[in-house]
Amino acid sequence: MEFLRSVENWWILQSLLERIGFITGIICVLLAALNIIWNWPFAIVSTGLYIFVFATHQLYADMGQYVYLFISNIYGWYYWSRRPKSQKAIPVIRISKKQVWWSVIIIAVLSPVLGFTLTRLAPILHYAPAAFPYLDSFCTVCSLVAQIFLARKVLENWLLWVFVDIIYIGVYSTKNLQLTAILFVIYTGLALFGYLDWRKVYRKQNNIAA
Template sequence: MQAFHAITQWLQSQSPLELTGVVTGLLCVYLAAINNIWNWPFAIISTGIYIFIFAQEALYADALQNIYLFAINIYGWYYWSRQPANAPKVPVVRITHKQVVFLLLIAALATPVLGFTLVSLTKVLHYQPAAYPYLDSFCTVVSLTAQVFMARKVLENWLIWIFVDVIYVGIYLAKGLEPTAIMFGIYAVLALVGYIDWRKDYRKQLI
């Protein structure tokens, strides 16, 4: 009973907007996992909320990432709605050496450029200084690359997501965004489940 009371008090102390972003974010991931088209409207709501939250917390790279995801989710909803129910399933593939090199190069080159840009622009525009500009930029660059690998059904995309999600948990805890940190912790667990599930599909393809 005390634990329930403590959880209730903790929830009441959190931002309703952030909690809405967390609930819709978890719903969109769950619905995507069961291949339900309604994952897209929940994703649109969640990313729209987090554009505002991350901008407010000076996590500008995260805000930019969510602007991109917001647009992609609108496209995804449109694209899924046009696909026939009996469309063939895209096979799972393993990551290639070229893709690993691409990931490392894009992270090494784009991270400092994005981080420096965020630091410079916030000074010029007199915005709140970017929080963790280079770490935030690194996570954004790697996340967007993982998104491409996921779209191409690369098995190891899930391992990249686990890596990034764990870093995000630390960032959001440091910023006091506890519900968001919990959400990304759950994302990491879901990514592990996704990896195990996709690995089973990959092994079935080899038979």
């Protein structure tokens, strides 16, 4: 009972935006892992709120990332809704070698460029220096790539999310965003579940096609 009271008090101390973003974030990832199109409106709400949360904690790369995610969630909702009438959902596909190489190049090039830009812009624009600019930028670019793959229903998007989410757990813990760190622990578990679930769907598609 004392433990539950402590958890309740801790929950109340978290910001309202972070709490709503936490709840809608879990719902959207769970629905995405279950291949349900209604993950996108929850994703739009969650990413919209986290834009403000990250801005107030000087995580500027994350803020920019969530602006992109907000827009890409709208695209994902549109793309998933364009399923053929004969199918219940857009089919799951595997990543191609070309996509792998392009992803590696994009991450390798954009991560240091974004990190360098964040360190240079802080004194020019007179705002607080970015926290972990290069690590934050690396995770941001990885997330951008993963989000594209999620919207296009590429199975391996979930593996990239697992990798990024594990790093983010450490980043948000050090920035005292405890609720967000817990959220990314849950995200990691849901991403693993999503990969396994989508892999079953993919194999089922192949069996039907065969």
